[in-house]
Amino acid sequence: MVLLNTRSEYGLISRALHWIIVLSILAQWLLAEANEDSATIYGAFDTLMLHQSIGLTVLLLVIVRLVWRFLNIAPAWPVDMKSYEIAVARVVHFAFYLLLLAIPVTGWLLSSAEDEPLRFFNWFDVPRISLGGEETLEEVHEVLFNILVALAVLHVIGAAKHWLSRRLRRRHTVAARV
Numbered sequence: 393m394v395l396l397n398t399r400s401e402y403g404l405i406s407r408a409l410h411w412i413i414v415l416s417i418l419a420q421w422l423l424a425e426a427n428e429d430s431a432t433i434y435g436a437f438d439t440l441m442l443h444q445s446i447g448l449t450v451l452l453l454v455i456v457r458l459v460w461r462f463l464n465i466a467p468a469w470p471v472d473m474k475s476y477e478i479a480v481a482r483v484v485h486f487a488f489y490l491l492l493l494a495i496p497v498t499g500w501l502l503s504s505a506e507d508e509p510l511r512f513f514n515w516f517d518v519p520r521i522s523l524g525g526e527e528t529l530e531e532v533h534e535v536l537f538n539i540l541v542a543l544a545v546l547h548v549i550g551a552a553k554h555w556l557s558r559r560l561r562r563r564h565t566v567a568a569r570v
């Protein structure tokens with residue numbers, strides 16, 4: 393596999409960034425749940441500090457991913473995609489970037505407004521960017537996360553549909569050759 397994107401596939405760097413971000417979001421959800429229920433097995437860890445630190449790392453990785461997206465060419469859309477499907481996929485991708493920036497920023501604003509410590513992996517203090525409005529921010533942080541989950545479901549359905557139709561097409565081609 394190549395490092396950079398080509399017109400036919402995503403390169404290793406784009407794929408690695410994609411999956412690191414996906415796994416981090418999953419971890420973020422587990423940590424947020426564990427933080428609400430400190431009696432879980434995660435109780436021994438500082439779940440909030442981990443949630444904040446991984447979240448800020450996601451913010452950084454999304455910025456890197458955006459820069460990478462503009463420095464690189466993007467693979468062409470699959471030939472079997474209809475134009476309305478491409479339009480939906482474009483909107484979903486754009487919304488992913490917006491949400492993946494807005495969720496950590498609202499979390500950062502929320503933690504800044506709260507009187508809780510804000511340390512990056514217990515290494516250094518993160519500057520506060522407080523605007524107040526703690527309750528609204530908590531609500532917004534959660535609603536944005538729910539929208540992200542809904543879009544992720546759409547994205548997975550689209551990817552599965554594309555994967556399935558590619559496999560079927562390959563099988564047809566092999567059958568036609570025999």
Ligand code: HEM
Nearest residue numbers: 420421424427428444447448450495496499500503534537
């Ligand atoms: C991609 C990044 C992030 C995701 C997906 C995420 C997701 C979540 C979710 C699902 C919740 C639980 C909402 C609820 O049910 O009330 C939550 C809560 C919270 N998040 Fe995040 N978050 C992210 C980044 C951040 C960052 C960067 C910070 C702070 C620097 C942060 C601070 C908080 C705080 C303070 C809470 C409330 C915890 C509590 O009081 O139980 N989050 N987050």
